Structure formats: C-alpha cells, structure tokens
Amino acid sequence: MVFNDNSVIKFVAGFVCIFIKLHIGEHMKWTILVAALALLMACGGGEAPADETAAANEEATGSENDSEETEEVLVLYPEGTIDPATVTPDQVIAAEDLNAACFAWNEMEVTVAGHPFIWYGDSAAVEEEVGLVMDPEGDEELVTANLTEVPEMYLHRGEIIAVTGTPENSWSGPELNDAVIAEAPENLEHIETSPWIYDGQAIPADQFCELYYAWVGMEVTVEGYYSSTTTSTLTNGVVVRVDLGANNDHYSKMAACEMAEEIPEAVSEAMVANREGVQIRGTISGESSDCVGLESCVIVNR
Known part of the structure; x- marks a missing residue:
C-alpha cells in the first residue's frame, strides 16, 4: 500500500483524536501527542514527489550518457589494417596485406626524437649524418638521419633533438632519408600511435625501432x-x-x-x-x- 503526504496526515490526526478520548492520564495523553507530532514531522520529510524524482533520475542518466559520448577511444589499427600484436601463426594473411603491414612506415614522412650521438666530447658540429641514441652516454645508434642540407649548428650531448625524414631499412637499423632538423619535444615519453594513424608527432627513437620492426621474428x-x-x-x-x-x-x-x-x-x-x-x-x-x-x-x- 502506498501513502502520500495527505493520507499520512489524516491517519496521524485520527490516531491522536482516538487516544485523547480515551480515559487515560493527562501525562500519558501529552506523551502520545508529542510522539504523534514527531511521527508527522518525520513523514513530512519523506520521499520527494514522483515527478521530481523522475526529473532527477533523468538528469543523472543524461550526465552519464554525456560522459560516455565525450570519452574517445583511440583506435591504433582501424578496420582493414592488421595489428601485429593480435596475429597468430595459424592466421592466414594475404601476401599483399602482409607486405603492406610490414612496410607501412616506408615512404611516410616521420619525425623521430632522441639524443644526438656524439662520438667524442660534449658537443659536435652537425654533419650529413645524424645518429639518434636514447642513452646520452651510449654508442648504440638506433636511427640515422641523412640530412638534405647541413645547418651550421652544434649538437650537445644529452640534449633532445628531432629529425624528420622518410624511413628506409638498412643493415644498421632504420634510416631517415631526405631528413631535416625538426622541432624537438620536451621529453622522450612513448606516444600512442601506429603507421595507420600517425599524425606527425615526434616518436622516441627506441619506440620507432619497435614499431618499424614489429613484424620481425613473428x-x-x-x-x-x-x-x-x-x-x-x-x-x-x-x-x-x-x-x-x-x-x-x-x-x-x-x-x-x-x-x-x-x-x-x-x-x-x-x-x-x-x-x-x-x-x-x-x-x-x-x-x-x-x-x-x-x-x-x-x-x-x-
């Protein structure tokens, strides 16, 4: 049974009248009256009207839906492309699709960042080839950039630089041909990207090597x-x-x-x-x- 506010008030009022007519002591009557008033006040602060509750629920649901709509999921491998991380040995891949996936980075203009490889000392003038390392004190060149023009500038050990060029495989690792010095990022944190959604953002040299050779060994x-x-x-x-x-x-x-x-x-x-x-x-x-x-x-x- 469902009671609204009016039915509760009528019920409490009738309840009080009946007990007042009873032949009981004055003290008991006042006690009953105070208890009834307390019950009436409690009922008065009960549930909100149905229309207000529905409106509140609708507003809350709308907020949740808006949050879901604004949350974007980055799809690294759109439909029609192949994610190497999901491939199994039994999965049959068309030769042309495998070729496109393995060489997806080739002929793209890519920006790669890292520390300049400096063979000796703390600085060196820019030459036709610029090597990128992740360890400023190391000698493991991950990416080599072949510059189209050699700017008159010095590179310093430990600084972050970036180069833009077209990738090509070589015996020592990926090379960037027709390369130019680009604007360097603030750090060398990995980014979310793939050859199918790349937007020109600088990719750290170690991550680019992983992406470039993602299929090798599979x-x-x-x-x-x-x-x-x-x-x-x-x-x-x-x-x-x-x-x-x-x-x-x-x-x-x-x-x-x-x-x-x-x-x-x-x-x-x-x-x-x-x-x-x-x-x-x-x-x-x-x-x-x-x-x-x-x-x-x-x-x-x-």
Missing part, C-alpha cells in the same frame, strides 16, 4: 600466388626460395620464403598445377629483395 602463414622457386647451392648447403605474388596481381612479388628443406617433387608439381592460394608458414626475417622475407618455411596446403 611466425605467420602467408597466402599468395605461386610465382617461382629458386634453388641456390652454397658452400653451407642448398637454399630453396619460393616467391609468392599478390593474389590480385600475379606479377608483383610480395613474399620471399626461404624453405626449411628441399621441396618434394610432388609438392612442386602441385604448386605449378594450382598456383592460386598457396599457403606458406614461416618466421619473418625482414626485407628480402623488396619483399617480406621469411625463413624456416614450410608449405601448408599443397
């Missing part, structure tokens, strides 16, 4: 158009390499797969007879003749 299964097999006899043995082309462009080689062992003749004949959709599993070793290089490879579906 075991993957690549699928593509069987292009060719190359067998090379070296002093340390025979090396067999299978090249896979893009599924939608058979003439563009995307993956160079160095096999773990020689390919049985029956498997070779099966690939030649059915070149579409050949799947090879191996470990990404880096770049090989402008292709994604894989090693210790085995053919999965022939």
Whole structure:
C-alpha cells in the first residue's frame, strides 16, 4: 500500500483524536501527542514527489550518457589494417596485406626524437649524418638521419633533438632519408600511435625501432600466388626460395620464403598445377629483395 503526504496526515490526526478520548492520564495523553507530532514531522520529510524524482533520475542518466559520448577511444589499427600484436601463426594473411603491414612506415614522412650521438666530447658540429641514441652516454645508434642540407649548428650531448625524414631499412637499423632538423619535444615519453594513424608527432627513437620492426621474428602463414622457386647451392648447403605474388596481381612479388628443406617433387608439381592460394608458414626475417622475407618455411596446403 502506498501513502502520500495527505493520507499520512489524516491517519496521524485520527490516531491522536482516538487516544485523547480515551480515559487515560493527562501525562500519558501529552506523551502520545508529542510522539504523534514527531511521527508527522518525520513523514513530512519523506520521499520527494514522483515527478521530481523522475526529473532527477533523468538528469543523472543524461550526465552519464554525456560522459560516455565525450570519452574517445583511440583506435591504433582501424578496420582493414592488421595489428601485429593480435596475429597468430595459424592466421592466414594475404601476401599483399602482409607486405603492406610490414612496410607501412616506408615512404611516410616521420619525425623521430632522441639524443644526438656524439662520438667524442660534449658537443659536435652537425654533419650529413645524424645518429639518434636514447642513452646520452651510449654508442648504440638506433636511427640515422641523412640530412638534405647541413645547418651550421652544434649538437650537445644529452640534449633532445628531432629529425624528420622518410624511413628506409638498412643493415644498421632504420634510416631517415631526405631528413631535416625538426622541432624537438620536451621529453622522450612513448606516444600512442601506429603507421595507420600517425599524425606527425615526434616518436622516441627506441619506440620507432619497435614499431618499424614489429613484424620481425613473428611466425605467420602467408597466402599468395605461386610465382617461382629458386634453388641456390652454397658452400653451407642448398637454399630453396619460393616467391609468392599478390593474389590480385600475379606479377608483383610480395613474399620471399626461404624453405626449411628441399621441396618434394610432388609438392612442386602441385604448386605449378594450382598456383592460386598457396599457403606458406614461416618466421619473418625482414626485407628480402623488396619483399617480406621469411625463413624456416614450410608449405601448408599443397
């Protein structure tokens, strides 16, 4: 049963009248009267009207929804791209998609920050090559910038500098070609980014190396158009390499797969007879003749 404020007042008033008519002592009557008044006051401070409660609930719900709408979630790998952290060895990746993911940073203009590598002393004049390190006292160059123009300035050990250029893989690590000295950030804290959402913010040199070589060492299964097999006899043995082309462009080689062992003749004949959709599993070793290089490879579906 639900009581509103008026029904409570009527109930308490009737309750008081009945007890006053009873043949009880005056002291007891006053005691009952005071208790009734206290009950009436307590009921008067009860629940707010239904419309006020509903309005308050609606306002609170609206505030929560506004908070949820304004909170943005940064998506590092939008739909249609591949996050290397989520890839499993059994996941089949098209050769053209793997190639695009592994070389996503190439041909982009990227800004990388770090401390200048100074071989001797506390400062040095800028030369055509500027090396970036994370330890001011260390000699491990993580990124090398090849400057288009050499500014007349000195670099100081321990200061933070930034360079902007186009990444390219080299034997010593990523290089930035056509580079220029850029505005340096205040610190070398890692940022949230990927090649698919990069907005020009300076990336610390160690983080850029991690991002640039994120696929190296991963075991993957690549699928593509069987292009060719190359067998090379070296002093340390025979090396067999299978090249896979893009599924939608058979003439563009995307993956160079160095096999773990020689390919049985029956498997070779099966690939030649059915070149579409050949799947090879191996470990990404880096770049090989402008292709994604894989090693210790085995053919999965022939």
